[in-house]
Amino acid sequence: MKFLLLVIFVALSQKIEYSGMIYGMLESSQLVDKVSISRCHLEMSRDFTRISLEGLIDDSIILAKQCGWNSAAKTLLKFRNNPKSVEKASAELYGFILASINNKGQALKNDGATIGKIMEYMIAELSPTVVKFKADMASIKSLKQSKYPIAVFHGLGDCCCFPGMIEFTRYLGKEASTYSKCVEIGDGSAASWLMGFQKQVNTACTNLKKVSEFENGINVVGLSQGGLIARAVSEMCNITVHNVITLGGPHMGVMSIPNCESGFFCDIFNDALDLGVYDSFVQENFGPPGYYKDPLEYNEYLKQSNFLAAANNEKSINADYATGFKSINQLVLIEFTEDTIVDPKSSEQFGYFKIGSKKDLLLYNQTEDYINDWLGLKTLDEQGKIVFEYIVGNHLQFNNSEIQRTVIPYLI
Template sequence: MVALGLGVLVLCMMGVCGEPLPLVIWHGMGDSCCNPLSMGGIKKLVEQQVPGIYVLSLKIGSNIIEDMENSFFLNVNKQLDNVCEQLAKDPRLQNGYNGMGFSQGGQFLRAIVQKCPSPPMKNLISIGGQHQGVYGFPRCPGEISHICDWIRKTLNVGAYTQAVQEHLVQAEYWHDPLNEDQYRNGSIFLADINQERGVNESYRSNLQTLEKFVMVKFLKDTMVDPADSEWFGFYRPGQSKETITLQESSLYTEDRLGLRKMDKAGKLVFLAAAGDHLQFSEEWFNENILPFVR
């Protein structure tokens, strides 16, 4: 008992024990890093429930307004480069961290795992992320609905034109099941990270370094179309009514991302929340999400 206690003490003095892994949060469309009603509240909640944790809520831009605007208009690949640089420069993350993405932040953090393996992400928690993209834009948050109306019209006119792809974030994960070839050839973000144009072995091997990949689907989601995308499902190619699961998709059967291997190893976790998009209680969060953070 004494020897064991001394061993633990030595490890703690070396900084190995007692410090929870840091948490990196990426917000969703139209949100910002520090909104007290959203990401600011989540950051505070995690800090209260996990004493001593370091929480980095990502800000893309020099201020909160830029951060919100960039969630609509800054090329996703440029955002990824920015975040990779932020993570690499943060000394508190160098031994690893957990990632938690909300809505589009879910697929963006997955791209970070695939593209930027250092520092290493241990667990990825995607809350309402659209990993197979969206084919519809039903509504948008709050006072920025006028932006959403403009985005709807733009996507309907030409989601895969170079100008739209380069300057409209939501077009970069627009997935048209009626025009799969156009999606594969035109999407500069989602088709790349989902290995639609060929297999990048580093993407596959990097994703498999995750200990857990947690995906939360909202069962009454009125924003994400189809909501099955939150579990990596999507419309069966060629139509927009019937959906298939991840396990039925070619991405899984061909194992282009290693998801089948991860699934067999118990690394994929599929969670359901009863409410609408990003609507959950503190109790649900504490019970279902925090165990992957502690």
């Protein structure tokens, strides 16, 4: 009997309450906000010898459902059902989790926060607007040094802190033998969703001017939504911009708002859209609605658009915007041939639907914007300053050789 009690005691002593790790992970990965975390405290114990990343994710899903955090539960389930992502995360985090658990739960919330920061990118990586670029430094040619440093702007839901953007920015700098920096427009990936687009541009301008290396002019590279920011920099930032290169930038707007893939802010964003994409509150406080453009509601777009209608000089002519845009030395517009995110994909090269139609697509030089030269697109075209490049594949699907072909020549 004494032996049996001893076995039971030993078994029980191996169980630890590790809910703190789960809460730390959920908060740090931006799947649940601090306020929600403070309102729901549940305990969960596990035998520390059997804890794994897969189990941690499964238990996180259970807690998220019990606390009513549906967006977090849905996101984690999607991640859990992607074997490659889980395998990659397990390999990277196995040792850290093991060390944390063997520490007998002394700092599990902090350990969970560390796991969450790593998981944030791995979860975001499932989104088609987040860059998965891996630089092949051995392929760098560095044929010529660029005269200008490079400012890079990421896409929707991405972050300068994510590995893909870090690799991409570093790679451009190495290829062009110059200073290269990813410029953030807010605090983490949520800002690209939960910040009005004009405010994102204003913040970009402020942050650019803080970088001493950019004082004498820059080349700007923008990815996806960041392509619009890159172009707006030439119009609105009062900074010398040499070349503007955009990969999948929705310059003429989109007919559908991209899905919010992960994070508590998706609930906020989706609830806000119920007010209507042209609602003044939505336009001023959320990113993608700022470049939504319905050709069947063009007059409402002109009246309510908080960013794009003004940036394209469709609402009224802003001479400063036109002057800045026309001062670009070279505008490089890269379209992804199989793009399923930017609707229509021709927007990536200033094409769009004919006003009043959702079927008739116009090339860049057939739109009213071009014909009337409201912004200066026609002027740049007649001066031979517009370059059209293509990458075969879906949104932001590119590798080293494609960047060497479509981007690097215009940086050096």
